[in-house]
Amino acid sequence: MVAFSKLFHPPHNSLPCSELLLHQGQTCKQLIWWNWYRCSVGSLRYFLPLAISPLVLRPKSLNTQALLNILRHYLETSLWGAAATAFTFNGICLLRNLLGRYYLYTATCLPAYTAFQLSWFFPVRTVRLFSTATTQSALETWLRKQNNIISRSLPLQTIIFMLSSAVILHFKRREEYNGFWFIQPIKNVSAQKNEENYEDLKKSSNCCTHEGKTCAEYVLTGMKGYLLYGIPLDLMSIVTKGRLPRTWKELKMIRFQMTAFFLSYIGIYRLSNCVLAHYPFDVTYQHLLSAGLGGISYFFLDKLTFSALAFVIAVQAAWQSYCQKPTKKPEDRLSSFLKSIPFAKLMIQVNIAYLAHCYIFQHDTMSSLAKGFFRGMTDDRFERIYQFLLNSLAEHEKS
């Protein structure tokens, strides 16, 4: 194991930036444009699945306007992200030249934090994507670094996923959260019909109020719908990992994890909602309970990445709902102050700085999502720098 603390002792701490950032033959100024170009290429490639997935998952609902929207979101996200990433490299050069050496927090942390001030100019959807993805990655990396009970225990992660699932689907059902989640909520029938009609509907349909003749039909229709999400995602992950099965045995070894996850999630969610509808307690509690039970499907994923993501989205959903609530006038000062803080933008800067620091100094604890993000966005340049440091420190240890 190479000790990265050695990086702050001679001769490593005063390596010229051209050596550390592998820009021999180029001045720091020339590097600006080169980085911009490389990071743009890397980001466009990295975010390509983001642009393609709607084409694969819901081809029927696409029209010209929707396609243009997807293209715009894809270009904005890739190019703004690339610009901030390129500035990070220049920040490393600048701080090295200003300070004369590298310090623990000026090597990657401060340059990344400064460069990602650019997030103040990001379009809204890019901010949303970056804040969710980086908060998830930072949280997962932090949990792995702590190596505590949460990062090791499948039951505990499942409980977190179940609670998050209940919160997210609850706010989605009330239309107070409109962001991403794996499945859509069961429609809030009482919101559409007036209360009297709703009671009639409940009685006449033997307690269930869903479309479809029977409960089994209702559950199976849901599962059939999400089969179209799971299978393409599983196939896409096999293709992107570049491990195509060559033999029959390898083909049989493919675990359709996402498919199993989607089917069990929607299946348990709808089925438990039907069962609970026969008991005389509040519809909201029935829904919360069934949304939570659906979360048991996390068992098929068994990846800290997804429970961390679910937790982050649950907090976002609760916050979005809180911000939308009509308040009594005049609003109290604390509440209006809290609502005015641009948490998403502030989180992006802090998260990226933390992750850029961990990429070099706690590489093993990094989540694979975060590693992929850095490699993709920088066209593998960050990884090459890390490998260069690893090799030069190992060589130094030998001599």
Ligand SMILES: [Zn+2]
């Ligand atoms: Zn330089």
Ligand SMILES: [Zn+2]
């Ligand atoms: Zn039913």
